[in-house]
Amino acid sequence: MVVNVVNVVNNAQTVADRYRDFSWRQARGRSEAHEELTARISQDPEFCDLLSGSLPAGNKQQPNLLLAAVRYLDGPHAEQGPRGESAYGRWREWTIRHWDEVRTVIMRRATQTNEPGRCATLLPLLARLPQPLALLEVGASAGLCLHPDRYRYRYRNAVTAEAGTEVGAPESPVTFECRTSREAGAAEPTAPAPGTADGLPEIVWRAGIDLNPLDPAAEPDDIRWLHALLWPGDPDRAARLSAAVEAVRTAPRPRMVRGDLVEELPALAAEAPPEATLVIFHTSVLTYLPLNRREEFARLVRSLLAERPGPGHWISNEHHSVLPWITTPAHDTLRPEDGQPLTLALDERPVALTGRHGEALHWLREPAAGE
Numbered sequence: 420m421v422v423n424v425v426n427v428v429n430n431a432q433t434v435a436d437r438y439r440d441f442s443w444r445q446a447r448g449r450s451e452a453h454e455e456l457t458a459r460i461s462q463d464p465e466f467c468d469l470l471s472g473s474l475p476a477g478n479k480q481q482p483n484l485l486l487a488a489v490r491y492l493d494g495p496h497a498e499q500g501p502r503g504e505s506a507y508g509r510w511r512e513w514t515i516r517h518w519d520e521v522r523t524v525i526m527r528r529a530t531q532t533n534e535p536g537r538c539a540t541l542l543p544l545l546a547r548l549p550q551p552l553a554l555l556e557v558g559a560s561a562g563l564c565l566h567p568d569r570y571r572y573r574y575r576n577a578v579t580a581e582a583g584t585e586v587g588a589p590e591s592p593v594t595f596e597c598r599t600s601r602e603a604g605a606a607e608p609t610a611p612a613p614g615t616a617d618g619l620p621e622i623v624w625r626a627g628i629d630l631n632p633l634d635p636a637a638e639p640d641d642i643r644w645l646h647a648l649l650w651p652g653d654p655d656r657a658a659r660l661s662a663a664v665e666a667v668r669t670a671p672r673p674r675m676v677r678g679d680l681v682e683e684l685p686a687l688a689a690e691a692p693p694e695a696t697l698v699i700f701h702t703s704v705l706t707y708l709p710l711n712r713r714e715e716f717a718r719l720v721r722s723l724l725a726e727r728p729g730p731g732h733w734i735s736n737e738h739h740s741v742l743p744w745i746t747t748p749a750h751d752t753l754r755p756e757d758g759q760p761l762t763l764a765l766d767e768r769p770v771a772l773t774g775r776h777g778e779a780l781h782w783l784r785e786p787a788a789g790e
Contacts, residue, residue, distance in 0.1 A: 429476050431467040435460075438467070441482040444759075450650040452500020457482050459507045466511060473522060478707055481530055483648065488524040489514055491647035500651040529631050530707075532648045533560035535663040536656075536777035537702045538567040539574075539597035541734065542586075542620070543780070544765055548698065549730050551621040553691035554673075557680040557716075558704030559627025561635050561645060561664075565673045568619040569666045574599050577779060586618025593662035598774075601782040623695050625673035628683045632675040636668040656776065680704075681716050685723060693729040700734035703761065703775065706741045713742065717767075735764045736773060745769055747783075 439461035446454035460466055460482075474480050494513050495501065501510040514521055545552060545567060554565050571587035577598035587594070635642035642664055649657050674690070676683050684699075691697045699720055705713045724731040739747040739762045747762040747769045760772040760779070772781045 429471045429480065431464050431471050434467040434471045434480060435462070435464070437461075437480065438482055446650075450500070450652060452496075452502060452651045453482075453486060455502060456486065456500055456507065456510070459504075463511070466515075469515065469518070473518070474525060478529070479525055483530045483532075484525050484528070485521070487530065487644070487647040488521045488528070490651070491524055491528075491644055492517060492520055494521075496651075528644055530648065531558070531560040531629065531631065531633065532703075533563045533633070533635075533645055533660075534702070534776050535563040535566075535570065535593075536595045536597075536659060537736065537773070538564055538570055539572050539595040539777040540736065540763055540771065540773040540780045541700065541702070542567050542572060542618075544734055544763070544770070545620040545698065546618060548620070548732055549696045551623040551695045553624035553695040553697045554622055554626070555684075555688060555691065555697060555699050556627040557684065557699065557701045558707075559629045559632065559673075559675065561633035561641065562625075562627050562673045562675060563635075563663050563667060564700075564702065565625040565627055566667045566670055568622055569670055570595055570663065572597060572618075574780075576600065577781065584618070588619070588666070592665045593659055595659070595777060597777060598779045599781070601784075624690075624692055626676070626687055626690065627673055628676045628678060628680050628687060630677065630679070632677055634672070634675075635664045681712065681719060684716075684719060688723050688727075693727075695729065697724070697727060697729065697731040698734060699724070699731070700736070702736040703738070705735070705737050710743075717742070733766050735767075736761050738762070742767075747772070 438457045442454050442457040442461060446457055470480060470485070478484070489510070494517070495509045496506055501507045541564070556562070556565055559565060569588055569591060571585070571589070571591040571594040573585045573594055573596050574583040575596065575598050576583055577600040583599065633641040633645065635645055645660060646657055649660065674687070676687050688697060688699065705716065708716070720733050724733060735742060735745070738759060739745070742764070745762060745764050745767055759775070760781070761775060762769050763771040763773050769783055771783055773779060
């Protein structure tokens, strides 16, 4: 095994802290396998030294990226995750023995999970904007969220669990379930109003930007990577991903641009048809950028929409800490299973809290005067 030391800034303790934080703040309550595995890695100085000494600082040291790379290469316990000390020992020994291959995957790939279920939380906003729409997703990954009109959706009341509205493409091979609720005074109802007869927006143009665009409908290796990024022990989510790929397989490919989201955005936005409402949107993407880069992106989006001859809007769906100037109020119907929700905002105005995978949508009330 050849290890090239390319990172002189970080050290084993820095990496250990990062894995401990991931275990406690991200995996806990969502994946027992990843919670245990990353906690064990954080207590393994020799392994953390390997990570800090052979991977560059920043995104390449993300826990998600290492765990997905091992799963992608069919490492031990790929489906359920290593549980217990002996299982961790086997996982550790395999990973070190195959480190050259693991590192190659990490350096070639990125954590670009594409969760089409998030379309369930985007759909109500998209359906209410002036139609038709031109969708532009930054951090588009495989572009599955650029096809909200290819899926079906079932919205249920989060408080009573009663069945609510079912909308979407009638023949879709996948139906996304979403729990909804609204606070007193919330401006939005709990289910989408129709943009078309099926409750879907009318989309006339689709485009995306990504550092490494994927095409799972045409490239088997790309869908293999997307499945590796899914956390173990959730076969339903894996099945939904496969069904979503089938739903878009026959659809025309969106215009996909490889590159940096700030650098490529102006030229791509200019291609959107002026008669359509341009919607620039992203979900769980800006968290991978430093704050100054997020601020630069926000200034750019504001400028592009202000100067656009036709209508335009910005939809963001990020954790509240990512865009800290968007103040998100608490919601009185959140439940423990909602975990750490994302803030859904329209033109920097928070309108709802959402589940990370699109499984929940809690509408926020408009603040009263003086609040």
